[in-house]
Amino acid sequence: MANEESVPRVDEVTGTETSGHEWDGIEELDTPMPRWWLYTLYATIVWGVIYVVLYPAWPLVTQATEGVLGWSSRSELAEQLAQADKGRSQLREQLAYIPIERLPDNSALMQQAVAGGAAAFKVNCVQCHGSGAAGSKGYPNLNDDDWLWGGDLKAIEYTLVHGIRQQGDDETRMSIMPPFAGVFEPAQLNALVDHVLSLSGKAQPNAAGAQIYADNCAVCHGAIGQGSRELGAPQLNDAIWLYGSSRAEVTAQILAPQLGMMPKWAGRLDPVTIKMLAAYVHSLGGGEDFVEVAENPAKMVDEQP
Structure with a gap:
């Protein structure tokens, strides 16, 4: 049990006075705080008082205390924003x-x-x-x-x-590709798709499709599918396809073109x-x-x- 009434004494080993508290034979030493720690504590207290006087510190109902310097983070932010705007x-x-x-x-x-x-x-x-x-x-x-x-x-x-x-x-910017639905017979459409895909190496050349292409498509897309910037006609002989490069997708674009x-x-x-x-x-x-x-x-x- 703790003995709160014990008389403080000096510990023989450390030479430090005890606090008078003892628990099961273990005494508490009353070791003083280091001076540097006390000086730091006192300095922070002094700094705190100075800060409260100089800067906004205590919150009130609608604002905080302004401090004798009149500084505020809002005014500093406003100045920085003004500089950035400038x-x-x-x-x-x-x-x-x-x-x-x-x-x-x-x-x-x-x-x-x-x-x-x-x-x-x-x-x-x-x-x-x-x-x-x-x-x-x-x-x-x-x-x-x-x-x-x-x-x-x-x-x-x-x-x-x-x-x-x-x-x-x-x-x-304006370019229009007409729909070719109902214009070609199925065999002609397949031949044309073969030729269009062959321009970018995705199918074997098709002579019949090449002729259909020359008659209907080359005026805008160019003889070798190089496209035309003057007309806004896409290039067909590269690997870039806006609406897909599969046979089904190319067929759909010929029959009913999507226009972005x-x-x-x-x-x-x-x-x-x-x-x-x-x-x-x-x-x-x-x-x-x-x-x-x-x-x-x-x-x-x-x-x-």
Whole structure:
């Protein structure tokens, strides 16, 4: 049992006075705290008092005590946000001034535009093109170098501004493939599919299908399936297929073509944000150098076959 009435004594081994408490013959030493620990404690108490006086500390009903310095984390945050807004305003002014085809000449500005475009892409574009811009069936992959109307900065910007097959916009990207349902006999259709697949090495050449292709398809898709950017006709002699490359999928596309649509972003996004989006898409890996050859800018785009 503890003996609370014991008279403190000095321990012979340690030379330290006991506290007077004893439990089953075990006595408690009354060892004083180290001086450094006490000094640290006193310093923290003093600092706490000073902090309460200088800075906001005690919460009240609608606010906290302000402190004699009048500092607040909200005012500091507001100042930091104002500085960030000023920096963004300067960046946006530079982007608004520079023609997009000259953007690569300023590497620092280009990097900032790409970063801003990446953020805008996550908000506005991932729903269709995916978080990695790899697309899916019916939605173009923006990472490769296969472009329906062209893949330079100016072409991509034009597509973003006017969209693809957008009603009410006379300058929208527009290409139409007519349906061939009821036009060919089954044997003719099979021969044509054989030839189309042979252009990318997926089937053996078919002479009859080649003639049908030359009579009906080559005017848009080219004699060897190279496509036409002027007409927005997809390339058929590569391994990239927007709606699938199986025999059934190619047949379905010939009989009843699927025609994709992309919204125009003019009016939804400001011109600078659109320019940043174009820079980001261009940076994904398939972007082309700008070549000033087209008389009509409507002949270039970021959609793929």
